[in-house]
Amino acid sequence: MESQARVTRPLKASLSGTNLELTGDYNQRLVYQAVRTKGPVTRNDLAELTGLAKPTIAGIVKRLLRSDLISETGRIYGGRGQPAVHLETRRDGCYSIGLQVDEDQLALVVIDALGKPVNRSITNLPSASRGRMNEFLQHQFAELAGGIRRERIIGLGVAMSGGIAAGRPRHAELGDSSGIDLLALSEIGQDIPIYIDSDLAAATAGELLFGFGATLRNYYYILMDERPVGGLVMQQALFKGAHPGQKRFLFPDADLGWCNEAVAAERDARFNHQVPSEPDDAWLDAACEDLVPLLISINCMLDPGSVLLGGRFPDAWLAALADRCNALLLDCAEQIPSHALVQPAQLGPDVTLIGAASLPMRARLFPIEEALLKTHDHVG
Amino acid sequence: MKPPRSMFPFQSSRDDVSREAGNELTAEPGYLRLSIDANHNQRVVFQEIRTRRRVTRSELASITGLTKPTIVNVSRQLLQAGLILESERSTVGRGQPAWVLELNPDGAYSAGLNIDRDHLTLVALDLAGQIRGRVSAEISFASPDQSRSFLADAWKTLATRSKIPVDRVIGLGVALPDDLGTLAFPGKPPAYAAWAHTDTAGLVRSTYPGPVFVENDAVAAAIGEAQFGHGLEAPSFVYILISVLLGGGIVINRNYFPGEHGRSGEIGFMRVKQQDGADCSLQDVVSLAALSEWLKQRGITISGPDDLKRLDPASAAAVDRWLTEACGYLTDIFAQIRQFIDPDSIMLGGRLPEHLLDRLATLCRERQENARPAQRIDIRRAKLSSDAPAIGAAILPFHTLLFPSLEMLGRS
Numbered sequence: 001m002e003s004q005a006r007v008t009r010p011l012k013a014s015l016s017g018t019n020l021e022l023t024g025d026y027n028q029r030l031v032y033q034a035v036r037t038k039g040p041v042t043r044n045d046l047a048e049l050t051g052l053a054k055p056t057i058a059g060i061v062k063r064l065l066r067s068d069l070i071s072e073t074g075r076i077y078g079g080r081g082q083p084a085v086h087l088e089t090r091r092d093g094c095y096s097i098g099l100q101v102d103e104d105q106l107a108l109v110v111i112d113a114l115g116k117p118v119n120r121s122i123t124n125l126p127s128a129s130r131g132r133m134n135e136f137l138q139h140q141f142a143e144l145a146g147g148i149r150r151e152r153i154i155g156l157g158v159a160m161s162g163g164i165a166a167g168r169p170r171h172a173e174l175g176d177s178s179g180i181d182l183l184a185l186s187e188i189g190q191d192i193p194i195y196i197d198s199d200l201a202a203a204t205a206g207e208l209l210f211g212f213g214a215t216l217r218n219y220y221y222i223l224m225d226e227r228p229v230g231g232l233v234m235q236q237a238l239f240k241g242a243h244p245g246q247k248r249f250l251f252p253d254a255d256l257g258w259c260n261e262a263v264a265a266e267r268d269a270r271f272n273h274q275v276p277s278e279p280d281d282a283w284l285d286a287a288c289e290d291l292v293p294l295l296i297s298i299n300c301m302l303d304p305g306s307v308l309l310g311g312r313f314p315d316a317w318l319a320a321l322a323d324r325c326n327a328l329l330l331d332c333a334e335q336i337p338s339h340a341l342v343q344p345a346q347l348g349p350d351v352t353l354i355g356a357a358s359l360p361m362r363a364r365l366f367p368i369e370e371a372l373l374k375t376h377d378h379v380g
Numbered sequence: 381m382k383p384p385r386s387m388f389p390f391q392s393s394r395d396d397v398s399r400e401a402g403n404e405l406t407a408e409p410g411y412l413r414l415s416i417d418a419n420h421n422q423r424v425v426f427q428e429i430r431t432r433r434r435v436t437r438s439e440l441a442s443i444t445g446l447t448k449p450t451i452v453n454v455s456r457q458l459l460q461a462g463l464i465l466e467s468e469r470s471t472v473g474r475g476q477p478a479w480v481l482e483l484n485p486d487g488a489y490s491a492g493l494n495i496d497r498d499h500l501t502l503v504a505l506d507l508a509g510q511i512r513g514r515v516s517a518e519i520s521f522a523s524p525d526q527s528r529s530f531l532a533d534a535w536k537t538l539a540t541r542s543k544i545p546v547d548r549v550i551g552l553g554v555a556l557p558d559d560l561g562t563l564a565f566p567g568k569p570p571a572y573a574a575w576a577h578t579d580t581a582g583l584v585r586s587t588y589p590g591p592v593f594v595e596n597d598a599v600a601a602a603i604g605e606a607q608f609g610h611g612l613e614a615p616s617f618v619y620i621l622i623s624v625l626l627g628g629g630i631v632i633n634r635n636y637f638p639g640e641h642g643r644s645g646e647i648g649f650m651r652v653k654q655q656d657g658a659d660c661s662l663q664d665v666v667s668l669a670a671l672s673e674w675l676k677q678r679g680i681t682i683s684g685p686d687d688l689k690r691l692d693p694a695s696a697a698a699v700d701r702w703l704t705e706a707c708g709y710l711t712d713i714f715a716q717i718r719q720f721i722d723p724d725s726i727m728l729g730g731r732l733p734e735h736l737l738d739r740l741a742t743l744c745r746e747r748q749e750n751a752r753p754a755q756r757i758d759i760r761r762a763k764l765s766s767d768a769p770a771i772g773a774a775i776l777p778f779h780t781l782l783f784p785s786l787e788m789l790g791r792s
Contacts, residue, residue: 218640220720230720232632239632241722242616246754248719293651297716300646301618302630303639335651335661337558338643 040086098357115210155360159202206355211346224311276314310345492774513542551777602629604772609763622730729762
């Protein structure tokens with residue numbers, strides 16, 4: 001279920017000169033994420049939040065401070081006794097790079113430890129040979145990551161809009177996203193682990209780290225695009241299904257007017273630096289006609305805690321669509337056992353890009369089950 | 381940020397420790413009080429012994445990654461509890477002969493009761509998952525009182541006829557459809573609404589005082605299938621239970637997925653379009669009740685699923701036409717399931733007789749031949765089909781009390 005590092009270098013090798021490597025230490029991941037989402041927090045808060053013993057917390061905090069992932073902030077006075085030291089995440093503690101490979105464009109972003117983009121570039125795919133494209137990627141990468149110390153970059157995450165099966169035939173011509181040369185990627189980021197996954201997996205990773213994801217036990221995520229895709233996220237991991245290398249579209253119809261319209265509205269607004277127009281009723285009707293039957297099936301089948309709508313639609317359109325869906329689902333509430341709230345995802349139209357950059361952070365810093373399974377004799 | 385419980389399977393809370401203090405046998409009158417501790421190591425070791433059949437302590441240490449002293453300790457506890465047996469292995473090499481550990485099938489038993497609108501079934505399983513006793517009665521709309529007395533009688537039958545030492549039953553699972561009392565259903569007597577206010581666990585206590593686990597029938601069937609059926613080959617599947625109505629259970633990566641409110645797998649409520657264009661629930665057209673009604677309209681009366689096993693040629697042909705129609709509805713639903721979750725398999729089970737389930741699976745597969753590869757999905761009859769809810773219910777106590785939680789449903 002996890003994105004995997006596709007580099008020859010073993011994942012466990014530590015980064016030069018730092019102690020960023022938390023792989024395998026579930027408790028460190030747990031504490032780091034608690035500081036990130038709840039900070040500023042005291043060591044006592046952390047013990048309560050994580051259920052770990054205070055001496056364990058003290059040891060982990062010491063290591064996180066030493067590796068500059070977190071910092072101590074002002075003491076808060078007022079109570080009796082010695083004021084407690086508060087801890088918070090260092091924004092510059094680590095950086096991650098995201099690359100989104102779409103049919104029509106390449107986008108690169110660098111995010112800091114809090115998920116804020118510090119630098120980004122979006123480019124239409126140059127109509128050139130793959131060699132030229134690699135050159136272009138290297139150039140962009142150097143430019144974006146130029147001001148950042150190499151050892152603070154924890155990885156490069158790549159979100160592919162197509163299938164990601166290995167051994168898929170590659171075509172040099174444009175429009176095939178698998179034409180990105182993975183070898184070239186590892187060249188641009190030497191010493192940087194690369195995590196490749198689908199756009200949906202990237203989007204859900206982004207939502208998990210920097211959106212609603214971590215607050216929901218399970219949810220169904222619909223990634224809007226010209227052809228929407230979706231998946232169940234449970235225990236903070238996307239269930240990729242029996243055919244993870246195959247792109248699964250939610251609607252078999254290849255030409256969905258309402259999707260094209262919304263994607264175009266978002267693209268135009270971004271291009272012209274304008275606020276996108278509000279969606280009209282006709283659009284909402286068309287969208288709901290396709291979406292509501294699907295939502296009924298998803299609710300019957302999966303009983304998710306929530307349904308999140310994210311992706312390349314304008315935020316306002318997603319919000320309006322969620323409202324309309326909720327109203328329509330309420331109308332047929334008697335016919336189905338339960339229905340979950342539909343809500344717009346927290347990350348905006350660039351969720352896949354931010355999500356791509358979240359892949360390394362999720363894999364290396366987030367308390368995922370795999371980190372737990374790597375250790376032995378973990379008796380409480 | 382309190383991570384979900386599943387994130388901390390290796391930590392035992394203080395409560396757990398005190399509760400499990402007596403994990404040795406305490407033969408209370410009535411039932412065997414047995415639960416191995418939640419600190420996971422006992423469960424992990426037990427799971428390895430159970431699935432590998434015969435294994436030495438050194439092998440266990442290297443498989444589980446636990447230290448040798450831990451293994452020695454844990455296996456002693458399991459031996460004391462009677463869950464495993466130890467025997468000497470004749471050695472070929474030099475040195476002391478190694479002791480092998482193996483499951484003791486008679487170490488504990490579990491019982492499963494399936495309550496449905498057309499029957500009541502009780503089964504008893506041993507620790508190896510073998511069915512050691514079965515009692516069933518075709519009763520339409522059995523009331524809570526009838527169910528209570530059925531259980532009391534069946535329990536005695538297990539003890540006398542099947543020779544189950546009922547005092548070694550560590551738990552009773554009860555599988556029944558959701559909304560048994562409230563859901564409108566043709567032929568439902570008004571008294572049946574009593575189920576809506578019945579405490580199912582309380583109902584069985586007069587017969588069995590030990591731990592009781594109540595679960596949806598399709599979910600129990602799915603758990604049973606995952607543990608003892610095709611689940612070993614298909615880590616993620618949707619189990620479709622064709623009983624009086626239609627239910628479903630979802631297993632993802634060998635774990636039952638309950639959904640947010642425990643209402644996942646409600647496939648019977650998915651909407652389908654009828655030939656006249658009207659909307660209806662899938663279970664209005666695909667279920668034993670729907671089949672019975674469909675046959676009635678054609679002058680064929682059946683009183684229970686057993687009648688479907690001995691039909692005259694004309695009736696059999698009618699049933700086949702119904703299956704073809706049902707397959708049409710199911711194909712649409714399966715295509716949706718394929719698109720939005722993509723499980724390894726869809727398994728058909730329930731009280732429809734096995735040869736009809738096989739026929740339905742074949743029809744569905746044939747229908748897919750014209751579909752694009754991206755829309756195809758593996759469809760088969762479940763290995764545990766007719767008694768699946770009762771067997772699944774009987775597995776629930778083993779699960780909760782003895783198996784490790786992270787890999788709840790075992791492994792291949």
